[in-house]
Amino acid sequence: MIEHNLLEPDMITEDGDFVINIGPQHPSTHGVLHLKVWLDGETVKKVEPHLGYIHRSIEKMCESLSYRQYIFSTSRMDYLSAHINNQACALAVEMGLGVEVPDRAKVIRTILAELTRLASHALWWGCMGLDLGAVTPFFYAFREREFINDIMEETCGARLTQNFIVPGGLMADIHPNFVPKTKELIKMFRANIDEYNQLLTGNVIFQQRTQNVGFLSKEAAISYGTSGPVARASGVSCDVRKHYPYDAYDRVQFKEILGTTGDSWERYVIRIDEMRESLSIIEQLIDNIPEGDIVAKTKQVIKLPKGEFYSRVETARGELGVLLVSDGGSTPYRVKFRSPNFSNLSALGHIAKGSKIGDLVAMMATLDLVIPDVDR
């Protein structure tokens, strides 16, 4: 008996749309994202992201952790910018305590944050190639990323979830190898960005795939609440490092790279240029690390005064906001994270409408989603 349920209602809707589920287990969703996609042939008519597969209730968990402890759990949100997440949490606590972080700690934090951004963007570049069917970029990108991870490992002790930041400064001083190795990295990375351009950016197939698809207008970018490179590609100036400088960003010169068209190609180019900017930020700071303490004196058990404290940082994907509500105790009363990926994902349905299914994957890659950050 031959049975075909291709025509059953769950496969094809009344309008004749072909409904497929991309994910939660799918090579290009980079995690457990579930997209329900309505197709008309190859053309995407509607995308509906379904979330919650990797919800670990980090926000609720933080309510039972002390102000020293809750920092570590945020490494598991956007695990590619773990250090920057930690930084945001520490900034919120420092704001509550009103302590001034020593200069040395500020500068080192900033360098580490930029290294994290570089590593994250390198991985994104590799995955971008992978999503478009070119496997080789992935391995080239990992070469640089491994180098950064080694630097991190030497100084922080861990490669990915560093947890190197404590309220008031840093856990330890930098390793003696840190400065020479970072300088080596700057040289190497500059050369490798040229390789990236040679392999992928200049490639005509790649350009054809990304140009003129996935338009996100400036208005839409604002209304969906996107941030980071996604919003900047649409011309929205939203770099927290520029507008609300924290740590050592007020003492460096860097450009906020803005796009105009807001298509997939623009989002790609912005990240490539951002890598160069990050390198120049590191270059400016690496020779000028001030001497001094690495941590401000804080009590062993931190108690924040009653009130709300909000800090914002620029992660590799956009603006991360941390809201701490304190009732005066030793644990937060409420913690809320404004994660960049959640808002960026919400724009996917808008930009993917009317494109081909292959482009949907490319657009997801240009949004640079990290799913654990969406669900938290």
Next chain:
Amino acid sequence: MITLSEIAHNIHVKLSGAITNETLLSITEMAIVGIILLGSLVMLSFFLGYMERKVAAFMQIRLGPNRVGPKGSLQIVADTVKLLFKEGLTPNASDKFLFNTAPYIMVITTMLVIAPIAYSSGFQIWDTSIGVLYVSSVSSVSVIGILMAGWSSNNKYSLLGAMRCGAQIVSYELSIGLSLIAIVVLTGSLRMSDIVMSQADGWWIFKGHIPVLIAFVIFIIASTAEINRAPFDLAEAESELTAGFHTEYSGMKFAMFLLAEYINLFIVCAMGATLFLGGWMPLHFGADNAFNHAMDYIPGFVWFFGKTFFLIFVIMWFRWTFPRLRIDQLLNLEWKYLLPISMINILLVTIIAIFGWHF
């Protein structure tokens, strides 16, 4: 020096001494050829699998397989053993008959196509007078296997992959056909051995001027598309359709798709080598000269396999460098670029052939 054709001839003489019945003799010979072919094709796909992994690894600054066997050369054997022991799942709601036949159709068509390929002087399974036509027509049957696999799996990804594949193969057949015709026009024969012999004083790619060069480039591009390899691997685009038409296949049935893919790769490269690069014909320039004689010392099958593997390497090189095209771009490339170019090209080739302008 003993040539392959002499060995084949000797075996034939021995066999006809032992078996007097004509029919029985040819059946025995066919069986022998079939078994040798099967064995060597499996070996070939092992080798291609190994080569692909190593090429990919070195291009990606990796080492590639290096644990099983010397330099990892037995890795593919280990993988095959693994696939053999895996359960061949058939999805419940699938069309079981079509689902189970599709991989066989894929393999059988590729095996059929291998018949007229000339490996060495006089060493050929079937030297038919319609060689080129036969190859290009039989190889297109494989699209039926892919469509069957995609439809019968009862999986939406498979169906999308199969439909893409259908569109792709049907369009690219045209360019392949036209670029093959360029050589056929110059040679005046569809017979493989004639085509090889016509290159005794220089390969077509050298003596056919620019039109043949263009035909060669088009042939390489179109045949990459025809065998569904990156950057044209839309039928199995893993980042979009998980594994495309063979998403639901597992175990040995999956291995058969792989086998077919590798044999197909070999066939198109062998065709390219035969038509454009002189097949087993050594590198000759002009008529009788010392250079030609020196080249003749390298046996024909070395030339043939050398050229074929060079082309295979180039196609692998493509795969590990380029991103994938989108379906509409894929069809644009064919209908807006390759087809018009090859049509004009065929005109030029015809003019060259009529006036005898080639060397």
Next chain:
Amino acid sequence: MGLGSYISTVFSSVKSLLSGMKLTGYYFTHHKEIVTQQYPENKREGALILPERFRGEVTMPHDENNEHRCTGCQSCELSCPNGSIKIITKQEVQPDGKKKKAIDTWVYHLDMCTFCNLCIEACPTQAIVMGQEFEHSVFDKKKLKKILNKPDSKLKAGVE
């Protein structure tokens, strides 16, 4: 689209493709650039160097007299965000007759540890440090529950 621009598009596209192939071709022929390390061979050959700050597992160093520095203050237990540490204390009678708190067992749940380094930071006597061991996989989860103080070990004299 004019014929000229059509042809120039074709040529510039081919050029961009070839430049990509040049890069992969370069790496194909230059095997010195390979960055892969061979694990576990590199461990045997000594090529696997872990930085000294690497966080592998929490360990408690004992000196040659089987003495450690842990006073049983439980700061580490309090500072651990996920309860990987459990310290069981006992009352020990000192030679001068006074009773004093000391550790009985220092239980470390490696399976829950996130290697966050907070316990090491919190310890006032530097009794625990991060070890370099990183191959923690076992078939039985029970093996990941470790007792860090060695049997019959004592508190080092002078550590308060």
